[in-house]
Amino acid sequence: MYEFDFSSIPGALPILGAGLLVTLKLTGVAIVVGIVWGTLLALARLSGNRLLGTMAAGYVNLFRAVPLVMVILWFYLIVPTLLKDWAGLGQGTDIRMASALVAFALFESAYYAEIIRAGVRSVPQGQVNAARALGMTYTQTMRLVVLPQALRNMLPLLLTQAIILFQDTSLVYVIGLADFFGAAYKVGDRDGRLVELLLFAGAVYFVLCFGASLLVRRLQKRIAV
Numbered sequence: 001m002y003e004f005d006f007s008s009i010p011g012a013l014p015i016l017g018a019g020l021l022v023t024l025k026l027t028g029v030a031i032v033v034g035i036v037w038g039t040l041l042a043l044a045r046l047s048g049n050r051l052l053g054t055m056a057a058g059y060v061n062l063f064r065a066v067p068l069v070m071v072i073l074w075f076y077l078i079v080p081t082l083l084k085d086w087a088g089l090g091q092g093t094d095i096r097m098a099s100a101l102v103a104f105a106l107f108e109s110a111y112y113a114e115i116i117r118a119g120v121r122s123v124p125q126g127q128v129n130a131a132r133a134l135g136m137t138y139t140q141t142m143r144l145v146v147l148p149q150a151l152r153n154m155l156p157l158l159l160t161q162a163i164i165l166f167q168d169t170s171l172v173y174v175i176g177l178a179d180f181f182g183a184a185y186k187v188g189d190r191d192g193r194l195v196e197l198l199l200f201a202g203a204v205y206f207v208l209c210f211g212a213s214l215l216v217r218r219l220q221k222r223i224a225v
Helices: 009-046 050-064 068-087 095-121 125-133 138-175 180-191 194-223
Strands: none
Touching: 009 050, 009 095, 009 138, 009 180, 009 194, 050 095, 068 095, 068 138, 095 138, 125 138, 138 180, 138 194, 180 194
């Protein structure tokens, strides 16, 4: 029978805390960049411009059809060369972190683009026509009339996607980046207590994600019309 021993966890908390900060950094950057870039992609698809719409649709379909772990590996192999050649980064730069940030931001923007596009379409077309009749440009109509209302409709979905993103950051272990899951795995492997550390990591993920999902449900009830 396997005997559980969780005594190594207290001493590993500083390492696990540092890994959790890496996970939160990846999540935060991917959310901000993903929403900004995803908004531009969604507006391009809704603009009526065939060229912009085709390019945006191709981008979204490409990233949604490829596994995330493959995207992480792609950018891990490509981004270091680009950063060193274009930005002149030194040898001390953590290329793994930079490549992971780029991969998650660009990958998540494809999903945020579809959420935002659905949110924009949820706004009645009559309001868009009224804004254009008042002389507003396409940009003004989106910024002042459509997007503020669409944000209310799509906010729960945006937050839910953020929770999924937080879980997906554990995939950076494939490039050796010490996020929370990677740190737990390395400490468990070092101390010979891999089962205990992975159980602890799973419990932390569950508590954080389940708590966040409860907050999303509560928010959804408060903003529901």
